[in-house]
Amino acid sequence: IRLEEELRQAICRREFFLVFQPIISFSSGQVEKFEALLRWHQPERGIQSPGSFIGVAELTGLIVPIGYGVIEAACHFIRQQMQAGKTVKPVAVNLSVCQLREADFSNRVEALLMHWDIPPGLLELEITESMLMENVDLAMTLIGHLKRLGIRLSIDDFGTGYSSLSQLRHFPVDILKIDRSFVMDLEASPVDRQMVEAITAMVHKLGLKVVAEGIETDAQMRFIKKIGCDYGQGFLFARPLPPEQALQYTGYAG
Ligand code: G
Numbered sequence: 001i002r003l004e005e006e007l008r009q010a011i012c013r014r015e016f017f018l019v020f021q022p023i024i025s026f027s028s029g030q031v032e033k034f035e036a037l038l039r040w041h042q043p044e045r046g047i048q049s050p051g052s053f054i055g056v057a058e059l060t061g062l063i064v065p066i067g068y069g070v071i072e073a074a075c076h077f078i079r080q081q082m083q084a085g086k087t088v089k090p091v092a093v094n095l096s097v098c099q100l101r102e103a104d105f106s107n108r109v110e111a112l113l114m115h116w117d118i119p120p121g122l123l124e125l126e127i128t129e130s131m132l133m134e135n136v137d138l139a140m141t142l143i144g145h146l147k148r149l150g151i152r153l154s155i156d157d158f159g160t161g162y163s164s165l166s167q168l169r170h171f172p173v174d175i176l177k178i179d180r181s182f183v184m185d186l187e188a189s190p191v192d193r194q195m196v197e198a199i200t201a202m203v204h205k206l207g208l209k210v211v212a213e214g215i216e217t218d219a220q221m222r223f224i225k226k227i228g229c230d231y232g233q234g235f236l237f238a239r240p241l242p243p244e245q246a247l248q249y250t251g252y253a254g
């Protein structure tokens with residue numbers, strides 16, 4: 001209850017902000033896009049990650065207004081990139097399942113993009129496997145709307161839920177993100193290496209691109225690159241960065 005009250009205040013007091021983690025293209029070594037990650041500057045406890053409050057934000061429905069704020073802040077960062085005069089990189093935003101249940105979600109997103117004058121292709125929405133599977137029909141309809149608007153869609157945390165690639169082929173998504181739990185043990189686990197390689201091959205057959213999450217070591221990166229994953233994300237390349245630093249990040253040299 002206390003946390004709920006704090007979250008309500010945090011919305012009014014604008015205590016939420018975004019950090020941006022670069023996602024690297026292996027073919028160019030450059031930033032392909034950024035993932036926007038929510039942070040809360042809690043006045044007494046300092047900077048909080050979603051792990052400490054997202055559960056309550058979802059239970060109370062507060063994630064819905066917070067989530068529109070996140071999309072708006074992502075639009076703001078895209079405008080910041082435009083003003084910096086460099087090639088503008090897309091921004092991926094995480095969604096919670098309560099946001100998908102909002103009847104006018106796609107209209108509201110469309111209105112935000114128009115208000116900020118952002119080409120829809122610069123926004124990507126990340127939906128987890130479990131969100132898709134919770135209500136397949138709803139997810140399918142919504143994804144259809146968002147796709148028609150020109151927004152890109154990705155499946156986050158792939159491999160942690162119970163969907164199969166054969167189910168996923170019915171969803172018109174663009175990108176699949178292999179969960180970092182598979183990347184973590186690549187060096188020690190031959191099974192994980194086979195999994196990641198097989199997922200990548202099948203996802204490519206479906207015509208989608210693949211991101212490997214949570215790359216922390218050079219060895220992990222070399223393996224991921226070797227098997228043909230398109231993009232990588234992880235502390236090896238960069239941590240989630242404040243907007244000014246994200247704008248200055250130029251790619252991975254090693
Ligand atoms: O940034 P961090 O690793 O602490 O994120 C933890 C979790 O919070 C991740 O699963 C991430 O997807 C989720 N998350 C981060 N930002 C957002 C957001 O803006 N909205 C939602 N719904 N989840 C987010």
Ligand code: G
Pocket residue numbers: 021037094156157180213214215216233234235236240
């Ligand atoms: O569930 P989702 O994939 O949206 O989670 C993103 C979260 O993963 C972010 O909170 C981010 O801080 C975290 N993250 C990103 N790269 C790495 C990494 O290399 N290692 C670890 N442990 N976490 C990472």
Ligand code: MN
Pocket residue numbers: 035094126156157
């Ligand atoms: Mn994500």
Ligand code: NA
Pocket residue numbers: 156157158177179180213
């Ligand atoms: Na993930």
